[in-house]
Amino acid sequence: MPATIALTPKKLLRTGRSVWADAPHPQLSTHALKKSIRCDVVIVGAGISGGFMAHALSRHYDDVVVLDRRAPAMGSTHASTAMLQFEIDTPLTQLSGQIGHPKAARAWKRSFRSTQQLIAMIRAEKIPCSLGERAALYLAGNEMGGRGLKAEASSRSRAGLECEFLDARTLAARYGIARTGAILSGGAAVADPVALARGLLRKARGQGARLYAPCNVTGVMATRRGVMLKAGDHFIEARHAVFCTGYEVMKGMPSKGLTITSSWAAATAPHADYPHWLDHTLVWEASTPYLYMRTGAQRQLIVGGEDAQLDSPSYRAGTLTLKSRKLAEKTRRLLPGLQPRWTHVWAGAFGESDDGLPVIDAVPGMPHCFTVMGFGGNGTIYSMIASQLMPGLLKGRPARDAELFRFR
Numbered sequence: 136m137p138a139t140i141a142l143t144p145k146k147l148l149r150t151g152r153s154v155w156a157d158a159p160h161p162q163l164s165t166h167a168l169k170k171s172i173r174c175d176v177v178i179v180g181a182g183i184s185g186g187f188m189a190h191a192l193s194r195h196y197d198d199v200v201v202l203d204r205r206a207p208a209m210g211s212t213h214a215s216t217a218m219l220q221f222e223i224d225t226p227l228t229q230l231s232g233q234i235g236h237p238k239a240a241r242a243w244k245r246s247f248r249s250t251q252q253l254i255a256m257i258r259a260e261k262i263p264c265s266l267g268e269r270a271a272l273y274l275a276g277n278e279m280g281g282r283g284l285k286a287e288a289s290s291r292s293r294a295g296l297e298c299e300f301l302d303a304r305t306l307a308a309r310y311g312i313a314r315t316g317a318i319l320s321g322g323a324a325v326a327d328p329v330a331l332a333r334g335l336l337r338k339a340r341g342q343g344a345r346l347y348a349p350c351n352v353t354g355v356m357a358t359r360r361g362v363m364l365k366a367g368d369h370f371i372e373a374r375h376a377v378f379c380t381g382y383e384v385m386k387g388m389p390s391k392g393l394t395i396t397s398s399w400a401a402a403t404a405p406h407a408d409y410p411h412w413l414d415h416t417l418v419w420e421a422s423t424p425y426l427y428m429r430t431g432a433q434r435q436l437i438v439g440g441e442d443a444q445l446d447s448p449s450y451r452a453g454t455l456t457l458k459s460r461k462l463a464e465k466t467r468r469l470l471p472g473l474q475p476r477w478t479h480v481w482a483g484a485f486g487e488s489d490d491g492l493p494v495i496d497a498v499p500g501m502p503h504c505f506t507v508m509g510f511g512g513n514g515t516i517y518s519m520i521a522s523q524l525m526p527g528l529l530k531g532r533p534a535r536d537a538e539l540f541r542f543r
């Protein structure tokens with residue numbers, strides 16, 4: 136018997152004006168779907184996850200189709216501050232307590248490897264997305280103080296992940312920051328997420344993929360022989376379907392350990408005043424709610440955080456001013472002397488998982504259907520990992536790391 140379920144309810148994913156709204160982006164032309172089609176693999180979603188997926192799968196399959204009800208990269212991807220970090224939201228010491236040290240260390244190392252591969256791939260493919268390599272400074276906060284961070288740094292070093300623990304005195308001397316400690320590590324990066332997603336889709340198209348938008352997928356039917364999607368009056372018949380629908384999650388999907396929350400961000404005009412070391416170092420902290428910051432290609436200061444545990448577009452919109460004031464206040468407190476003036480303030484839905492890891496797995500009860508739920512602060516890296524694991528999953532030969540990212 137074929138399994139059928141309704142698809143993803145549409146949400147207001149973002150509010151306010153993100154810093155990428157004013158960045159110059161080359162257009163990516165799309166077409167409406169005017170007839171029913173057949174393909175090898177259909178990818179639903181043309182955000183950063185769909186972009187990585189299309190880029191990877193169009194190297195393995197002749198006929199890949201990408202569908203989106205919005206223009207490419209106009210969902211959550213447009214809200215991302217695009218810190219490309221291998222550091223998982225859940226510290227290695229804590230994740231070891233949750234899933235055991237061997238698996239936790241494997242997840243952290245996989246994240247590190249995939250981040251380096253992502254950076255190398257963007258360079259090799261020459262995707263113009265303002266890529267900049269960065270160090271990452273993880274500050275002590277209300278969730279973990281200097282002593283906890285020292286233990287975390289030792290645990291990472293033992294796992295083979297190079298990092299340096301900075302005590303309070305060293306942190307103050309090098310960065311002028313008054314906290315009880317920090318971990319400094321290399322191997323992070325920043326980018327323009329809209330340019331990156333569209334660049335990946337453009338490359339995928341160069342490899343033969345077809346992109347249809349706007350195209351709203353309203354139904355899916357999966358059988359042992361393949362998958363049939365419904366979009367308006369047309370059908371898309373495929374051997375496999377990969378759902379990269381972000382925080383518009385398919386109805387009926389298992390949701391254990393997954394929560395959709397809200398997150399805020401703000402940016403200054405170009406050529407902002409900030410310490411020069413921020414141009415090669417991104418900053419985040421072991422706090423709830425947390426603060427993080429990076430700089431942009433035009434020397435904007437981009438700051439985010441203030442997460443709240445509810446997914447409400449009206450709450451996000453109603454608190455934009457308040458949250459942006461809090462972000463400015465926290466920035467001033469962290470870096471005394473700074474007076475950030477925001478020109479862009481925005482908020483969006485954000486996904487979290489109990490262990491900080493994504494779900495990259497087959498959809499239960501739906502043969503040939505797979506999903507990517509890159510929940511967590513490093514959604515972009517998880518999209519990359521998903522695109523690396525998916526060819527094996529589609530062939531029924533999952534790589535060893537795939538077991539780390541199954542439905543819990």
Ligand SMILES: Cc1cc2nc3c(=O)[nH]c(=O)nc-3n(C[C@H](O)[C@H](O)[C@H](O)COP(=O)(O)OP(=O)(O)OC[C@H]3O[C@@H](n4cnc5c(N)ncnc54)[C@H](O)[C@@H]3O)c2cc1C
Nearest residue numbers: 180182183184204210211212216217218352381483514515
């Ligand atoms: C303020 C903020 C800051 C963030 N900062 C970072 C950061 O620094 N680093 C980081 O890695 N992540 C960050 N994130 C998270 C990041 O934005 C997400 O992980 C990422 O954008 C998710 O990408 P996606 O492609 O899965 O989703 P999306 O970009 O939302 O793409 C999914 C697409 O699927 C389409 N779709 C859904 N259902 C259907 C359907 N039925 N038919 C057709 N199309 C459909 C949607 O239209 C959408 O375009 C941040 C998020 C917020 C809100």
